[in-house]
Amino acid sequence: MSSLIVPVHDDDSRSSSDLPLREIPGSYGLPIVGAIKDRWDFFYLQGEHKFFQTRMEKYGSTVFRVNMPPGPWVSKDPRVIVLLDGKSFPVLFDNSKVEKKNVFVGTYMPSTSFTGGIRVCSYLDPSEQKHHIFKSLLFSTLASRHNDIIPMFQEGLQGLFSEDFLRRPEAHGHHTGVRWAEHNQEVGDIPDITPSIIVKGNYKKLYEVFSTSGKTFLDKAESEGMKREEAIHQLLFFASFNSSFGVSQWFPALMYWIASAGEILHRELAREIRSVVKSEGGVTMNAINKMVLTKSVILETFRIEPPVPYQYGRAKSDLVIQSHDAEFKVKKGEMIFGFQPFATNDPKIFSDPDKFKGNRFVGEKGKELMKYVYWSNGKNINDPTPDDKQCAGKNIVELLSAIMVAEFFLRYDTFTVEYEAGTKKLTIKSLKKATSSG
Numbered sequence: 001m002s003s004l005i006v007p008v009h010d011d012d013s014r015s016s017s018d019l020p021l022r023e024i025p026g027s028y029g030l031p032i033v034g035a036i037k038d039r040w041d042f043f044y045l046q047g048e049h050k051f052f053q054t055r056m057e058k059y060g061s062t063v064f065r066v067n068m069p070p071g072p073w074v075s076k077d078p079r080v081i082v083l084l085d086g087k088s089f090p091v092l093f094d095n096s097k098v099e100k101k102n103v104f105v106g107t108y109m110p111s112t113s114f115t116g117g118i119r120v121c122s123y124l125d126p127s128e129q130k131h132h133i134f135k136s137l138l139f140s141t142l143a144s145r146h147n148d149i150i151p152m153f154q155e156g157l158q159g160l161f162s163e164d165f166l167r168r169p170e171a172h173g174h175h176t177g178v179r180w181a182e183h184n185q186e187v188g189d190i191p192d193i194t195p196s197i198i199v200k201g202n203y204k205k206l207y208e209v210f211s212t213s214g215k216t217f218l219d220k221a222e223s224e225g226m227k228r229e230e231a232i233h234q235l236l237f238f239a240s241f242n243s244s245f246g247v248s249q250w251f252p253a254l255m256y257w258i259a260s261a262g263e264i265l266h267r268e269l270a271r272e273i274r275s276v277v278k279s280e281g282g283v284t285m286n287a288i289n290k291m292v293l294t295k296s297v298i299l300e301t302f303r304i305e306p307p308v309p310y311q312y313g314r315a316k317s318d319l320v321i322q323s324h325d326a327e328f329k330v331k332k333g334e335m336i337f338g339f340q341p342f343a344t345n346d347p348k349i350f351s352d353p354d355k356f357k358g359n360r361f362v363g364e365k366g367k368e369l370m371k372y373v374y375w376s377n378g379k380n381i382n383d384p385t386p387d388d389k390q391c392a393g394k395n396i397v398e399l400l401s402a403i404m405v406a407e408f409f410l411r412y413d414t415f416t417v418e419y420e421a422g423t424k425k426l427t428i429k430s431l432k433k434a435t436s437s438g
C-alpha cells in the first residue's frame with residue numbers, strides 16, 4: 001500500500017475548496033466552571049491522549065473548541081481551537097495568519113522575572129524587530145561553530161558510549177540527555193550551546209558565566225543596538241531552556257524507538273553506517289548525508305513522538321482553516337492550539353501511523369512525506385529563518401542525532417532497553433558489541 005494516502009494541498013487559504021463549511025464544534029462551558037471541568041478531565045479523569053481522542057470522536061472532527069489547562073487562575077483565558085490533523089496544523093507556522101507573541105508555553109505568559117524582566121526570543125513574534133536580531137545572532141554563532149561540532153560531539157560520545165558508562169545507573173533515563181550534555185561540555189568547551197549548565201547553579205551565576213563566555217554574541221548584539229544586559233538573558237535562554245528542554249526529551253526517546261524496532265533494523269542501520277563511514281573515511285558531513293536510512297529513522301522518531309507536543313498561535317485576522325473534511329471560520333484574536341502527536345500520526349497522511357517504520361522516509365514516496373513532520377515547529381522540508389518561528393536548532397539537532405546513531409552502531413550490533421515515556425527514563429538492558437566493521 002502506498003504510504004502517502006491523501007494529497008494535501010499546501011495552500012490552506014483557498015476559499016474555493018469543495019469542503020463543506022462547518023461551525024467549529026465543542027463548547028467552553030460556563031466561565032471558570034467549564035475550564036475547571038476540562039482541566040479535571042485532562043489531568044485526572046482522562047489524561048492527555050484520551051482528552052483529545054474522546055472529543056475528536058464525539059464531535060466527528062479534528063478541529064474543535066475546548067479549554068486547555070492550566071486555566072484558572074494561571075491563565076486568564078484558556079479557550080482554544082484545537083487542531084488534531086496534519087492538514088490544518090501548518091496554519092500555526094504561517095506568521096501572516098497567526099501571532100506567536102507570548103504564546104510559547106500556552107495560553108498564558110509566565111513572569112519575565114526569571115529572565116531579568118526580558119521577553120526572550122521564544123516569546124517574540126517575528127514581526128518584532130528584536131526577534132529577527134537575536135535569532136540571526138544565534139544562527140551566526142551556531143554557524144561559526146559548525147566545523148567544530150562533529151569532532152566535539154564525537155569526543156563527548158566516546159565516554160557516553162563506553163560499555164562501562166552505558167551500564168552505570170546514572171547513564172539511565174532522563175539523566176542520559178543531561179549527562180550527555182555535561183560530558184559534551186567537559187570535553188568540548190562549548191558554553192554557548194551547553195544545556196546541562198542549567199542544573200548547576202542559580203540564574204545569577206549563569207548570568208555571570210554567559211556575560212563572559214558569550215562575548216562574541218554580546219558584542220554583536222550591542223553593535224545591532226541591543227542592550228548588553230538583555231543580550232545576556234537572551235543568550236542564557238537559548239543555551240539553557242531552548243537547547244536543554246527539547247534535547248533532554250529527545251535523545252532517550254530516539255534510543256528507545258530504535259531499540260524497540262528490533263534486530264533487523266539494527267542490522268540494516270549498522271550495515272548502512274559502517275559501509276558509508278568506511279567509504280567516506282569517517283563520520284563526516286558527507287557520510288551523514290549518505291545515511292538515508294539513519295536519517296529516516298530519526299525523522300520517524302520525531303514523527304511518532306514529537307518532543308515538544310504543544311504549539312499555540314493567535315489568529316491575526318479572521319481566517320479559514322481546512323481539515324481533511326471541512327472548512328472552519330476562525331475569528332481574529334482566537335487562540336489556535338495544535339497537539340502535534342495527533343497531527344503527525346494522522347491516518348489520512350501516514351499509513352499505520354501508530355507503527356514505527358524505520359524506512360518510512362526512504363525513497364521518493366518517503367521524501368514526499370517529510371513535509372508532514374512538524375517537530376521543529378515547521379515543515380521538515382523547510383529550514384528555520386530569522387523571520388519565522390521554526391526551531392533555530394533544527395539542523396544541529398538532526399545532525400547530532402545522526403552522529404549519535406552512527407557512533408552507536410559503529411560500536412554495537414544491537415541493544416534492548418526499558419523506557420518510561422512519561423518521565424523519558426531509559427534503561428539499557430542489553431548490549432551486543434559490533435562483530436563486523438561493515
Ligand code: HEM
Pocket residue numbers: 100104121122123124135138142193238242243244245246247250307308310311312375376377388389390391392393394396397
Ligand atoms: C523553538 C523544539 C533544540 C533553539 C523551538 C520550537 C520547538 C522546538 C517545537 C517552537 C516552539 C514554539 O514557538 O511553539 C526543539 C526540540 C529540540 C530543540 C525538540 C531538541 C531535540 C534546540 C536547540 C537550540 C534551539 C539545540 C539552540 C541551538 C530554539 C530557538 C527557538 C526554538 C531559539 C525559538 C525560535 C524563534 O523564536 O523563532 N524549538 N528544539 N532548539 N528552538 Fe528548539
